[in-house]
Amino acid sequence: MSKPTARARLAQAAFVLFDERGYEQTTVDDIAERAGVGRTTFFRHYRSKEDVIFPDHDRLLQLIRDRLAATGNGTALVAVSDAVRLVLLHYIDEGDLARRRYALTSKVPALREREIVSVARYQRLFREFISDWMGDPTESASLRAELMAASVVAAHNHVLRRWLRGDSPDPIAEVDEAMREVLALFPGPQSRPRAADGGTTVAVFRTGEDFDALLPTLRRLIGGEPER
């Protein structure tokens, strides 16, 4: 057990140093030296300094891709909800490592941005899958696919962050519940929940203002006369 792989030592060294003196204050040279390897070796194992924190996003993305490709029956949203569980489970498996990473990304803007970009890749994958699955090239279906993908990802992130913060004793149950919530947002396989042409959408809210003062706003929302 005397020698973990160079890759593992690099990751370990990086986390220790980032904790000790902060991310920006740590150079790649520092990490390599601490791990007892050359600088070149660092870049052989990790594409960039940020990469040492997020080693297997690519692998995970591929996992999701495969899972979606192997999806059987059910709706697109169900398949995607199912796939997104995998991501959550992956983080939970990482356990403490995921929490340390979260602590880092919360502090360092560059890392947070990297995380956001990764999440966007998942969302894109989902959007494309849903769009393909629906096979409906209309503008409305396209928007719907976009909304679905965004909702699934948002729900996942919500539960994940809660767990990372230690606020969620049972993230699996929570993500299932959240996914049910998302599914409930999009009723019906294809058809939009609109009655006939000329249907009316009314919004419910509470305000201190008088009803008549609200009428113009209401009318605009409903789509009578587009108002600028």
Place this chain on the structure above:
Amino acid sequence: MSKPTARARLAQAAFVLFDERGYEQTTVDDIAERAGVGRTTFFRHYRSKEDVIFPDHDRLLQLIRDRLAATGNGTALVAVSDAVRLVLLHYIDEGDLARRRYALTSKVPALREREIVSVARYQRLFREFISDWMGDPTESASLRAELMAASVVAAHNHVLRRWLRGDSPDPIAEVDEAMREVLALFPGPQSRPRAADGGTTVAVFRTGEDFDALLPTLRRLIGGEPER
């Protein structure tokens, strides 16, 4: 007209060079030289090489913040939908410039990532606004706020990208329609737990009836007991 400001010349030079030889192949030195200024001056006007493409995201973000702060009546979602229109209008005002930027971000990964990060900032702002507005600290309300923010942003991006690609002759109408769609996703009381006495409660639902036909019923409901 002999001398546009250094800032403008830099932006102009950057776009020309990016078109000519690509983003990565263009150095900051190239841009500065072409604009006839020193390298230092470039970084005085733009924080980074990427910044010259996205000059006023910060300003726009502040604009949105102000708009949300000044919001009058309506639900949180309505306020946010309203604010997001501003963003779309800003892009439309930019016109061809926005399209050139889109062409660049489509080709250059680094720029696309930058764009994604910017979008995430809007989404965060919206989420916080909705969350504050709801004033409901439960987990379920928090998830709801997250979903709403994600949906609004997704819908906006959808319309924006369509317009940028030249697929949308009337993006304003489309964004209004898309926002109605988003509103329809989130029915039920989004009311704050506390409202002043004598306030007005309105409920959101979809019906096949004409709005004017509904008005008497609405008034009766509102006039009597605030109903959920």
Place this chain on the structure above:
DNA sequence: TTTTGAATGGTACTGAGTACCGGCAATGCC
């Protein structure tokens, strides 16, 4: 005329990331 201040340009530095080369095992085959 003098002073002040803002915009500029130049120089030098840090640090990430890339390219390339040479060394050094371990494994293969003859």
Place this chain on the structure above:
DNA sequence: GGCATTGCCGGTACTCAGTACCATTCAAAA
């Protein structure tokens, strides 16, 4: 054993973004 191949490693040198600092210029204000 001798020998070539392959894969991992370390070192050097380079490019370029971004920062820090200083000197200059020029114009408005005093």
